[in-house]
Amino acid sequence: MGLVTRPARRADDAAADVELVRRLRAGDRGAVDDFYERFRRPAFALARRVVADDVLAEDVLQDVFLAVWKDPAAFDTARGSVASWLLAMVHHKAVDAVRREESHRRRQTRAEDDLRMSEPIAHRDVEDEAADRVVSARVRNALQSLPAPQREALTLAYYGGYTQREVAALTGTPLGTVKTRMLAGMRRLKDTLGGAVGSLAVEGGAR
Amino acid sequence: MSGRDRRDAEHRTWDELAVGWALHALEPEDETEFGLHLAGCDRCRTTVADTTEVMGAMASDLPEAEPSEELRERLRAAVAATEQVHRPAPASTGRPAVIAVPTPIGVPTRRTGWRRAPQLLVAAGVAAVLGLGAWTVALTQDRDAAQATAASQASMMSSLLAPGELTVARMEHDGATVATVVARDGQAQVLTDGMATNDTTESTYVLWGVTSGQPVALGTFDVVSDATDLRTVGSDATGLDDYSAYAISLEPGRQAPTEPTDVVANGQVTS
Numbered sequence: 001m002g003l004v005t006r007p008a009r010r011a012d013d014a015a016a017d018v019e020l021v022r023r024l025r026a027g028d029r030g031a032v033d034d035f036y037e038r039f040r041r042p043a044f045a046l047a048r049r050v051v052a053d054d055v056l057a058e059d060v061l062q063d064v065f066l067a068v069w070k071d072p073a074a075f076d077t078a079r080g081s082v083a084s085w086l087l088a089m090v091h092h093k094a095v096d097a098v099r100r101e102e103s104h105r106r107r108q109t110r111a112e113d114d115l116r117m118s119e120p121i122a123h124r125d126v127e128d129e130a131a132d133r134v135v136s137a138r139v140r141n142a143l144q145s146l147p148a149p150q151r152e153a154l155t156l157a158y159y160g161g162y163t164q165r166e167v168a169a170l171t172g173t174p175l176g177t178v179k180t181r182m183l184a185g186m187r188r189l190k191d192t193l194g195g196a197v198g199s200l201a202v203e204g205g206a207r
Numbered sequence: 208m209s210g211r212d213r214r215d216a217e218h219r220t221w222d223e224l225a226v227g228w229a230l231h232a233l234e235p236e237d238e239t240e241f242g243l244h245l246a247g248c249d250r251c252r253t254t255v256a257d258t259t260e261v262m263g264a265m266a267s268d269l270p271e272a273e274p275s276e277e278l279r280e281r282l283r284a285a286v287a288a289t290e291q292v293h294r295p296a297p298a299s300t301g302r303p304a305v306i307a308v309p310t311p312i313g314v315p316t317r318r319t320g321w322r323r324a325p326q327l328l329v330a331a332g333v334a335a336v337l338g339l340g341a342w343t344v345a346l347t348q349d350r351d352a353a354q355a356t357a358a359s360q361a362s363m364m365s366s367l368l369a370p371g372e373l374t375v376a377r378m379e380h381d382g383a384t385v386a387t388v389v390a391r392d393g394q395a396q397v398l399t400d401g402m403a404t405n406d407t408t409e410s411t412y413v414l415w416g417v418t419s420g421q422p423v424a425l426g427t428f429d430v431v432s433d434a435t436d437l438r439t440v441g442s443d444a445t446g447l448d449d450y451s452a453y454a455i456s457l458e459p460g461r462q463a464p465t466e467p468t469d470v471v472a473n474g475q476v477t478s
Contacts, residue, residue, distance in 0.1 A: 045272045057274070
């Protein structure tokens with residue numbers, strides 16, 4: 001692995017991901033193992049961030065990977081990467097789970113934590129490869145470079161699983177303003193992160 | 208303002224909804240409206256795809272975490288016991304399949320419309336029942352996910368999909384769909400999703416049919432799980448599809464009172 005540069009590996013990864021989906025479509029149960037091996041960590045990291053509960057997060061993962069097995073053809077190769085598709089499914093199911101499970105009261109108290117999470121945070125040095133640090137630092141920098149209200153709105157929606165109306169209530173902002181902030185923030189993130197966005201999605205998942 | 212700028216300005220509301228859609232952060236009414244729009248809007252499909260990619264990148268900025276080894280085994284066992292969904296050939300239009308139509312317009316309250324269309328359920332409309340959130344319109348991908356969920360709950364589904372004329376109704380509380388009533392002659396079932404469980408020793412849920420403003424208790428049922436669950440309402444009522452609305456109330460005691468005390472969800476027949 002040491003001789004392979006990371007950008008090259010990323011391109012290989014994208015091709016390998018598509019190949020995994022092809023095997024799943026062909027009914028190869030072993031491909032689920034490989035698929036799980038590849039994506040379990042970023043998927044779990046995202047699910048537990050949203051649901052704030054490891055057991056529930058694992059239920060979400062089981063749902064997602066089983067759904068991928070059942071219907072791999074749901075992946076539309078014309079739009080986006082396998083990684084983003086998978087993580088969007090994780091996000092969707094995690095948000096559904098948290099809306100089902102969390103009482104309103106708990107959500108209120110957790111909202112304070114989520115608001116704090118939208119603040120700039122010290123770098124958590126949990127990754128062992130310098131390249132990974134560069135990648136996640138790039139995402140983090142892109143987030144931190146957003147105007148605070150945009151970052152706050154996107155952070156609450158994405159990591160917190162709140163609806164636009166809930167974000168409006170939490171931040172004391174009109175709903176229309178929240179919608180505008182989310183769009184503006186997303187556009188800015190896309191511009192900042194550029195075309196490399198798709199390949200960033202599974203850093204840490206492939207090792 | 209150039210033509211392009213003007214188009215951008217006109218489309219801005221949709222752009223905003225596209226981002227919210229991808230983030231799964233829309234309110235139910237926005238989700239319904241945007242879902243219809245998305246099916247025919249290439250620009251919005253691009254915005255959704257772009258947002259999805261950025262979300263994927265945001266996922267990389269999270270503390271690393273490793274799921275338990277048990278999960279791998281659990282998944283392996285579930286996969287071994289699960290057959291794949293065999294989907295029909297994709298529609299040739301290249302557009303997502305719209306499997307349910309929007310709720311009727313002109314309903315001033317937040318109640319969501321009812322559908323009376325058995326073929327919808329039997330064909331591809333499992334999602335219309337299972338997609339309790341606000342997925343009155345489901346794109347191909349979501350429909351398949353819903354079908355996958357459905358397949359894992361085979362007994363629930365076979366019960367729901369039994370032949371015969373039926374009425375499907377989405378029951379709402381505070382704008383959120385918390386249950387779907389599936390009524391056919393002589394039997395009513397409630398597919399709950401996110402309703403609070405009741406204490407089965409000292410309270411009960413009651414399903415009410417409403418005609419000309421007068422609620423009629425159709426039977427009682429308990430909610431024993433706040434996840435999706437299918438409850439059969441104890442009832443031998445006939446003519447269930449004659450009601451213009453349904454309501455669900457939570458009642459003290461184990462008997463249905465003569466009129467509901469605390470209505471927790473309702474929905475109107477608009478067919």
